[in-house]
Amino acid sequence: MAAATKLSLGVQYLLWGTKCSISFGTRPTTPLLQSSRWFVQSSSKFPTPPKRPANAYIRYVNQKMPTVRSQNPGAGPKQIVRICASLWKQLSDTEKQPYINDAAAEREKYKSEYEDFKSDFTIEEWGEYQDSRRQRRRQLQNRRRREELQQLGKPKQPVHGYGLFVKEMLSGSSGNMAQQMKDMKGQWINLPETEKQKYMSEANKAKEKYEAEMQAWEKKMVDQGRPELVRGYKPPKTTDKKKKPKKKTIATKAAKKTTKRTTVKLAGKKKPGTLSTARWP
Incomplete structure (x- = not known):
């Protein structure tokens, strides 16, 4: 890929797609969707990377599973x-060797495809792609954690007084949601304290019930060996770790040598009232 084309592949397509007046020269003769995998027909900004191949064991399981399921x-x-x-x-x-050989061949093919996939990015684009992957990974971990807590029966945190007010006002309503939320915020601010207290007292009751359910649930998790799910959990400190000895660097050796010379020089000076002279070791 030429340097000029590599630098502006993504930019050219963006500007081309939005019909921007700025141009980087002649438009590519071949459509970018065919010549490069930088953009694909999806809502994602980045293309889908090549699929990582399965190892020998997974290949065997996928091949054997229909037979085992029928039996x-x-x-x-x-x-x-x-x-x-x-x-x-x-x-x-x-x-096992045929499955191992097939997995090795697929792995070599995957490495080649991944290098081709990576070559379509500039350095800046590759950094953005890695950041997006890390963000998606965190989102997936958070979603799995929420699903796990839901399966374990964790009590749902109740809404506060303003949330109860919004829920009551939105029941059966339709229209522009953003405008309704903006209007309800003003209504809540201007609502008399006596009216607000009704929602706040209901929220406090729900909170007390939630705290009681959470305490029972946390005790259950501790009994099941899952104390890390309890609020305020701190992992136990391990005291069996041995301290690594400090490495002596060149700077440390030089400092020790300078200190030794200074000590010898001070020892060689005569003290007041003494006739003896210090000797070099």
Whole structure:
């Protein structure tokens, strides 16, 4: 890919798609969607990277799973995977070798495709792509954590007084949601304290109920060996870690040598009232 084309692949397509008046020269003769994978037909800004190939064990399980499922119609997915895993362990090294060879060939093909995929990015674009991947990974971890807590029966945190007010006002309403929220904010500010107290007292009751349910749930999690899910949990400090010895650097050795010379010079000076002279060691 030429340097000029590499520098402006994404920029050219953006400007071309938005019909911007700025131009970087002649428009590419081949459509960018065909010549580069920088943009794909999706809502994402970045293209989909090549799919990482499966290892030898996963390839065997995917191939064997239909047969195991037909032989065990009443078994669930986890049980079928366990059966496939036991069958894999029973295979000899010679029987496993074809799957290992296929996995190695797919891995080499994946490396080549990934290098081609990476070459379509500039340094700045690659940094943005890595940041977006880290963000999606954090979002996926948070979603899995929420799903896990929901399955474990964690009590749902109640809304406060303003939330109850908004819920009551929005029931059965339709129209511009943003404008309604803006209007309700002003209504809540101008609402008399006696009216606000009705929602606040209801929110306080829900909060007290929530705290009681949370205490019972946290005790249950501790009994089940999941103390990390409890509020204010701090992991125990490990005291068996050995302190690593400090490495002696060149600066440390030079400082020690200078200190030694200074000590010798001070020892060589005569003290008041003494006739003896210090000797060099």
